[in-house]
Amino acid sequence: MEKVLDQFQFERVLSHDPRSKLVHILGRINGEHAIVSFEKARYADTDIPELASRTCQLVDSNHNNIYGWGMGTVKLATADTNIKTIYPATELHIRKYEHQQRHMIIETPDMYKQITLPYIQSLPAERIQWVFNILEGKSEADRVLYRSNDRETGFVVLPDMKWDGTQESLYCVAIAMRSDILSLRSLNRSHLPLLKNIRDTAYQLVKDKYGMDKDLLRLFIHYQPSYYHFHVHLTAMSFADAPGVVAGQAHLLDTVIDNIELYDDYYQRAKLPFTIGERHPLYLAHTSP
Ligand code: G7M
Numbered sequence: 001m002e003k004v005l006d007q008f009q010f011e012r013v014l015s016h017d018p019r020s021k022l023v024h025i026l027g028r029i030n031g032e033h034a035i036v037s038f039e040k041a042r043y044a045d046t047d048i049p050e051l052a053s054r055t056c057q058l059v060d061s062n063h064n065n066i067y068g069w070g071m072g073t074v075k076l077a078t079a080d081t082n083i084k085t086i087y088p089a090t091e092l093h094i095r096k097y098e099h100q101q102r103h104m105i106i107e108t109p110d111m112y113k114q115i116t117l118p119y120i121q122s123l124p125a126e127r128i129q130w131v132f133n134i135l136e137g138k139s140e141a142d143r144v145l146y147r148s149n150d151r152e153t154g155f156v157v158l159p160d161m162k163w164d165g166t167q168e169s170l171y172c173v174a175i176a177m178r179s180d181i182l183s184l185r186s187l188n189r190s191h192l193p194l195l196k197n198i199r200d201t202a203y204q205l206v207k208d209k210y211g212m213d214k215d216l217l218r219l220f221i222h223y224q225p226s227y228y229h230f231h232v233h234l235t236a237m238s239f240a241d242a243p244g245v246v247a248g249q250a251h252l253l254d255t256v257i258d259n260i261e262l263y264d265d266y267y268q269r270a271k272l273p274f275t276i277g278e279r280h281p282l283y284l285a286h287t288s289p
Pocket of ligand 1: 130140158159160161162173221222224225226227231244
């Protein structure tokens with residue numbers, strides 16, 4: 001990561017969200033695209049008592065009666081920015097992070113078969129190399145919180161790349177060992193042992209590790225996911241605005257289990273709505289005449 005930051009040649013801003021203080025920038029390294037993301041982190045509890053004493057370089061400071069305001073620099077003891085890098089970045093990564101209008105698509109089973117499935121099948125296998133690196137213990141091995149190698153019901157639980165490490169923002173992913181479940185659309189009754197295993201293990205794991213009861217956890221599946229190897233998101237309820245918890249993207253694991261228990265082929269027959277950026281190839285595939 002250090003090398004990527006060192007060699008990064010700025011090209012343009014892909015998106016900048018002032019509310020979440022998250023900026024994605026595009027650049028080049030040795031002629032190839034790279035994306036670097038910076039997100040201002042929350043204050044560490046240990047820094048808070050010293051915020052006032054560590055403030056310097058006050059500018060635009062104003063005063064009116066009992067009120068004062070201005071801008072300054074706070075020299076913190078702990079790191080203050082979450083940084084992520086993608087190198088080399090593909091065109092799909094660039095489209096993903098570029099600011100764009102999002103649309104709602106109501107996908108029928110027929111649209112899935114005619115458009116979405118061929119799109120999934122066209123994705124190069126190396127896109128999910130990072131998943132196999134985790135499953136095979138080649139990457140992030142020291143971060144894995146749980147592992148079961150069972151070929152049918154096994155999975156790995158580890159912190160999501162987005163987790164800042166604080167308990168209020170707990171964000172982990174459970175990634176299935178098996179590779180034959182592309183997404184929510186693939187699920188049927190034969191997958192119930194896996195789904196229930198993920199649910200029950202996640203509850204127990206979070207209780208044992210973080211002392212959090214199961215009613216403080218939100219377990220959900222994305223449709224569309226960003227990669228088509230089955231996985232479940234685990235987030236703290238207190239992380240109410242976690243990325244991707246919104247309607248049109250997150251399907252609660254318990255609801256999914258319930259739907260399949262009622263109807264084996266629910267997810268093959270249902271219309272599944274999803275939100276997607278207008279530059280995403282899947283949006284273009286669904287909307288081109
Ligand atoms: O939208 P979707 O359900 O596909 O979400 C995929 C999740 O995987 C996101 O929450 C990402 O932050 C997370 N993720 C993506 N990558 C590339 C990695 C990675 O390399 N390591 C970990 N731990 N999480 C990742």
